[in-house]
Amino acid sequence: MPSERYDIRAVWPDRAAKIPSAMRTVSGDGLLALIGFLKAENAHGFNIIGRPVDPCYIFVDDISDATLRAMVSAGHRPAVIVESSPANYQGFFDAGAGIDHLEAKLLARHMAERWGGDPGSADAWHAGRLPGFTNRKVRHRRPDGSYPFARLRTASARIDPILAAMATELPLANSAEQKDQQGARGGALRNCAPAGALSGDYSALYGRLIAPYAAHYGSNLDRSRADYAIARRLLADGMPPPEVSLVLAASEKAREHGDPWHYIERTVSAAKSALGRERGAG
Template identity: 25%
Template sequence: MVHPATQRVVKATIVALNASLDIGMVFPPKPGADRSVGIWTNRDLHADEILAMVPRLASANTRGGNIFMRVGPFSRDAHPGMVMLDDLTIDAVEQLSRDGFEPCLVIETSPANFQAWVKLIANGAVDYGLLTQVVRRLANDYGGDERAVSPRQPGRLPGFTNRKAKHRLEDGKFPFVKLTEARPGCVASKGVELIHQVSRFDTAGAAAGAAPKPPRSAAVRSTEPTLEVTNKLQAIHLAQKNRILREVADGRRSPNAASASEVDFAVAKMALAAGIDKDDIAHWLRCTRAQKDETYPERTIHAASSWPFNLK
């Protein structure tokens, strides 16, 4: 029997994150082994599916397993821009909010040790590689664990105990992972600004001591799209990606039709039809597809402008 409080905490957590999640149970090494045993669903689980798993998770926790969550596998192709910062102090968590990176979720994983989940964009997706650089920047600026900067970095699911041996209490029990703050719908007010800022520099070169490269969008223009325009583009991206995925699932399109390039082409068509400036579209594509060559945005926009606007 699962305690009702555990169900409430898990539900509040997944509502605050508002994204499909992958859930994992990580057990201590077996006798004679030196590695932990991790069991992950490796699926994009939604709220009802996660809540249905709670009894199984509670049982695993009782048997010594640590319970984790991370953004679902879908994020490798279209990351929702929600990141987790690990090993923060409470002062660092409060500073995040003061600086415009308000967490949508804060978890106390062990006494005085926190994880903060920050949603950087309201809608749409962020390039996976670019997001790694963004998380590394935040971890460095706020004293987080700079080794834990994967866009799918696991965080602890509250409502269960932290079974690390070093946290064991004098009475033999383990501390609970506590939900400190849950703010559904909270989007960092400076999240998009940070993504734009990081995307404009050669982070690898800067790390090696080289001077940062000028913005790749400088050849188009020096100003960035407004937050309103960026949000419109992100909303268009989400709508077009979902439309294409539905058509693939229904058998109306081939599986290859759901590629990032195909989605970007559809986004460019709809954005042009909506009257969004080509330079704004190009800048957005540079931010979300930083791994592409410099001509990619212009080629995508040119192809989109050559076709009739027949998308819905």
């Protein structure tokens, strides 16, 4: 996975022990120079994890071989797959250059939701196990006291076409300052779309749903109310909230909003709450 810098960490398996991690940010050449140190830390019981310092690499954790085959059949193309423990896999998928950490988080949550990955690992900067080092979790300890190695299964410089297509549809904040404000309050969507279709399908769906409102109200259309109504309808029809969020990403109101992530999240949350109250009353 080409990158100018890499985030490398030696992490103690038991977080409750509160043993400090060793963290390094290095170049590719610096990574090679770090191998001896990492081997020593691994031998002393630390897990060795890392990732490129580039949000374009979307991490998916805790998936099976069958899931990997299904992902490839659906059109996904992993950049790296590591067998992190026997018959358990982690992967990085390249969504293409130009996405920021908010967009990466959205895509990571999509992948976890869609493919049954670990939602706790679905963020922009989650690191995966480095192949060639042992997985030191207690549950993986063998009867002879040894531990299984993390093994590289796939490596390629290819871009994932599905994530790259989805990335082009994500609403962007208008300035770096707004993105900083979003990050400060957790402004990325808390959930993301789990659908198997390409994001262009969501845009088309939104277009079909907004059309009757636009035809009826014309220039008097309140797009916020229309988006709320669309969200309620989709939720009532059984669409998961993360997928509703991606449908609303095509909203003109969201794209014009100073903080599109917050607008979409607020709209879906309000629709979900109202629908829950309605069902509870029934």
